[in-house]
Amino acid sequence: MKRNCGQWGHRLRQCGYKCTPGREAVLEVLESNDEHLSPEEIYAIASKEYPEIGLTTVYRTLEILVRLGIVVKLEIGDGKSRYELSENHGNKTHHHHFVCDGCGRIEDYSDFIDEEIELITKIEKTLEKKRNFKIEHHIIQFHGLCGGCYVKNGRGKKI
Amino acid sequence: MKRNCGQWGHRLRQCGYKCTPGREAVLEVLESNDEHLSPEEIYAIASKEYPEIGLTTVYRTLEILVRLGIVVKLEIGDGKSRYELSENHGNKTHHHHFVCDGCGRIEDYSDFIDEEIELITKIEKTLEKKRNFKIEHHIIQFHGLCGGCYVKNGRGKKI
DNA sequence: TTCTATATGATAATTATTTTCATTTAGGTT
DNA sequence: AACCTAAATGAAAATAATTATCATATAGAA
CATH class of the missing domain: 3.30.1490.190 (Ferric-uptake regulator, C-terminal dimerisarion domain)
Known part of the structure; x- marks a missing residue:
């Protein structure tokens, strides 16, 4: 199942990362739900479109997206982390x-x-x-x- | 071993909390080390003066002190919490x-x-x-x- | 001194995250 | 289009901070 990770495909490949269905699924979740999602929530939503995805892949993908500045990590003090598209990439x-x-x-x-x-x-x-x-x-x-x-x-x- | 928890004894009793050697030890650590300590670090330092103290008591004491506004909780994103006297009570x-x-x-x-x-x-x-x-x-x-x-x-x- | 609600510490449980590792795959090369 | 290899994956185990449990001890009021 080959995917191109939408508008981010180029950026990912440019930085040496591959475009995989898991990464595309995570990005799609972040695009269509702009509200501070936890890895577990992202995993649950992404699983509907791409059931083979694992929670570990969600964590790993988010780490990369943060490193590339595509996504911002947010911690509000309840013990779990949350993620949203950064201001340059989302509609916020x-x-x-x-x-x-x-x-x-x-x-x-x-x-x-x-x-x-x-x-x-x-x-x-x-x-x-x-x-x-x-x-x-x-x-x-x-x-x-x-x-x-x-x-x-x-x-x-x-x- | 009865303690009065220094300048905070009154405040604690007023709010229905007892002054215990464990609580006093935690407060003393926060007073004499004003640098963003984790519960584990506070526990290690407090243990020198009061070896019977348990880590659980440190956690519980910090929770109370935050609730009373004596202490501020700080999270920098490395997975552990840190604490410092609040600006009204410390020397900062x-x-x-x-x-x-x-x-x-x-x-x-x-x-x-x-x-x-x-x-x-x-x-x-x-x-x-x-x-x-x-x-x-x-x-x-x-x-x-x-x-x-x-x-x-x-x-x-x-x- | 007595008494009781509160506090304690040891231990177990919980929970988010990370690591491990054998297997699969993206995507460049032939 | 088949091949090749570094990168990616998922399941499961490991880790680490924090919280809950519970039998015992104690602060502090009576």
Whole structure:
């Protein structure tokens, strides 16, 4: 079963990776479900189209896609990792995440994104110059409770 | 062996938690080593002063301290969690982290911290108002390579 | 000192991820 | 179109951080 991995085939081959049905299946899942999927979820969805795929292949594929910058890894602190197409490749623009620590829901936001990008750029430049770091990416998350969980948890009562 | 858990004894008892030698040992470790320790590391250090302590108690104590806002949990993506006294309780002021994905080193930074706090406050207010979130904390991290790892990894050559 | 809810530690269980390894395959070469 | 080999695969085992269990011990109020 030969596949070409859609728009990413060229990129993969260029970097020495082969286009396989498993990799194509993972990419298709990420394209058609743009919401922060875990490897297990990606595996479950991909299995419908390509039942031979193994969970290990999903993990390995995601690792490669992250390395190539096609996919971004996201960790919200619940012990499992999540993945989404990076802003250059998906249909999303630069955004960050709000995480509800009550129910685990993740919402994108991009309010004040221009100011944010400007400040981030400034900080990155400073860190690179003053401390000799090579910044590759940043993580910005807001954590708290969504409306429903706030009510459910007693409206902010302590402990 | 009765302990009072130093400056935190009152706070703990007030919230219905007892002051135990294990909890005191964990707090002492966090006070005297302000650098992003994992539960295993905290356990190893605490064991020197109080050998009877168990790793489970370290985990449980950290959970409580986070809940009380005394300690902050930090995850840099290497699969283990780290803890530090929160800015209100330790000797550190508001800061964020640079993480070297090569060697795992974590460095605090607080460049442009005033601008950062201003922007964060603005974003939080907006998210709370427009989306009805209750923001409790945020995570800001810069990831990349420190000087040494950059050289070691071939100065940014791809793959 | 007594008493009881809370805390503890040893151990087992859980869960996400990684490793191993024998087998298969993508894709360049003949 | 058949061949060849490094790369990829899947099943299963291994790993590692964290959490649950449970019988025992203890903090701290009465």
